[in-house]
């Protein structure tokens with residue numbers, strides 16, 4: 037075998053390798069980068085170069101050698117042109133210069149033809165095998181000049197690339213291109229320059245161009261790594277993500293851990309050094325932890341060393357066959373989150389405690405204020421019933437009215453706190469709308485008349501007579517708006533209009549308008565009107581009493597009923613409040629003409645109905661209250677007795693059968709509930725349910741009524757006693 041043939045085998049192997057590299061460079065995942073496509077072409081040129089010259093040195097026939105070189109030269113010129121293009125793609129150089137160099141490189145396409153003409157080269161066999169020399173002349177000179185100029189262009193291009201490099205990546209790539217250039221030129225001396233001087237060609241550049249190609253290939257593969265691809269990004273994520281990531285095999289042995297995991301478990305790693313580490317060395321977990329159903333599981337646990345609270349997410353990893361090869365665990369340090377959670381729990385507890393304290397305060401306050409008020413209202417009612425002088429009557433009437441006002445304020449404060457805490461509930465029953473409108477009208481009429489205002493109403497006769505809803509709240513809404521209209525009107529009139537806006541047989545939408553000729557509301561103030569404790573236009577309002585709660589309560593009630601409230605006003609001219617309230621219809625017959633009676637309200641109506649002979653026991657620790665209650669009961673011609681404690685009441689019940697027991701809820705020692713239970717336990721008459729035990733309570737907080745009934749009371753009366761409620765209770769007995 038000739039030495040040339042050994043060259044040839046080397047070249048043919050390189051050709052195959054270059055071809056393979058070309059295919060892989062052109063593969064799909066690299067396609068989005070122009071450098072890869074050019075690299076592919078470079079590999080194919082290199083392959084043609086290797087195969088062509090491989091053929092030259094393989095054969096003993098000069099004609100075959102000629103065709104080998106003719107083929108190989110395609111690879112040579114292709115390689116040169118592509119390298120020149122590649123330099124511009126990989127680096128930065130002046131555009132014009134780059135275009136000029138590329139154009140020069142492309143001259144190779146023209147020079148190729150004369151270069152491969154049979155007259156230019158001579159092929160012959162020598163001791164080492166096939167070789168060739170160039171015949172001196174123009175063509176070989178042109179080829180030499182082309183090669184030299186190309187070499188200079190490349191030196192300039194690569195220098196530009198290194199000099200203009202915008203980052204380390206470009207600089208390193210430039211250096212690598214420089215190495216390629218040197219390697220290729222060393223080879224060229226052997227097979228291009230030597231034959232020019234009459235020496236036989238050694239296929240040096242054919243070999244070194246392949247080595248140069250390897251350098252370029254490596255440089256571009258390196259560049260590919262700097263671009264974002266799923267492959268390299270998963271590495272970055274694994275290495276640099278701040279969350280600890282650990283991979284365990286199917287036996288639960290640690291195989292990989294990222295830096296964050298190494299940091300958080302540094303003590304564990306230090307303690308066990310080179311020992312095999314299992315999942316249970318890191319986390320406080322059961323041995324069978326990894327035998328779970330499904331793909332993922334999330335668990336709260338603690339690290340074994342350091343007792344750090346962590347949340348771990350475990351996911352199965354399967355190989356290409358779908359078989360389980362391990363588990364990947366991401367770890368979340370919960371120390372900070374737990375601290376936040378703890379502080380939130382604390383804050384919630386505090387808020388609940390505060391809210392409870394507020395409710396308790398409201399309940400106590402209402403109890404404390406209502407108890408003496410009970411006495412004041414009760415006694416003034418009684419005094420008004422008795423024979424007193426007109427002057428005294430006037431004063432007592434004032435006392436009664438003032439205490440009613442005070443009661444109204446307390447009720448307002450309780451209402452708004454219930455509305456704002458979302459605890460307000462409607463007490464819905466069947467009711468006559470005419471009565472509600474009449475009540476509201478009568479309540480405000482006195483005030484309007486006293487101010488000399490024209491007070492009137494126009495109520496549509498077609499409003500359905502009987503509705504289902506909360507009459508007390510509907511009346512409250514109307515009274516509030518009518519009261520305001522009267523309060524904020526100095527001269528002129530206040531008018532109530534009511535009509536039915538919609539009626540589909542089941543539901544009706546009522547619309548009430550209260551129109552006044554009062555001080556009016558400024559446009560800017562309109563929005564603030566419905567805020568609690570807020571009074572607007574204090575200058576004009578000075579001297580008019582108010583808490584700023586009325587409209588907030590109205591809005592709260594109206595919205596609870598699913599309706600709306602609106603205001604139109606012209607400052608200093610007058611205001612119109614419009615309220616719409618949807619209500620269920622019970623009897624869809626028109627309510628007819630509303631009859632308004634103008635009765636004096638200064639006479640108490642206590643005892644208008646009589647309940648002679650009914651035996652009642654009033655139980656209350658407050659002696660004044662007891663006195664009031666028993667006196668009132670006597671007005672109804674009932675047989676009233678009293679007990680100032682639960683125990684005293686039980687003793688009385690042992691000797692007598694009462695029809696009704698009015699039991700104060702809050703008493704020192706034995707409270708109302710206990711006393712009631714003891715009385716029921718007396719058995720006989722008291723176990724038969726014939727005696728009504730009714731709770732008396734000053735506690736007006738939502739839910740108290742239900743609570744008392746739940747505890748076994750037959751009824752409930754709030755203090756101060758509402759006589760209408762008392763009469764209703766007695767009549768329904």
Ligand code: ADP
Nearest residue numbers: 520521524556571572582583584585586587611
């Ligand atoms: P207040 O207890 O002050 O009357 P409201 O909530 O009922 O509280 O009303 C809030 C404010 O709205 C009042 O202070 C008043 O300035 C204004 N306002 C309410 N109704 C009228 C009205 N009919 N005419 C003029 N201003 C009104």
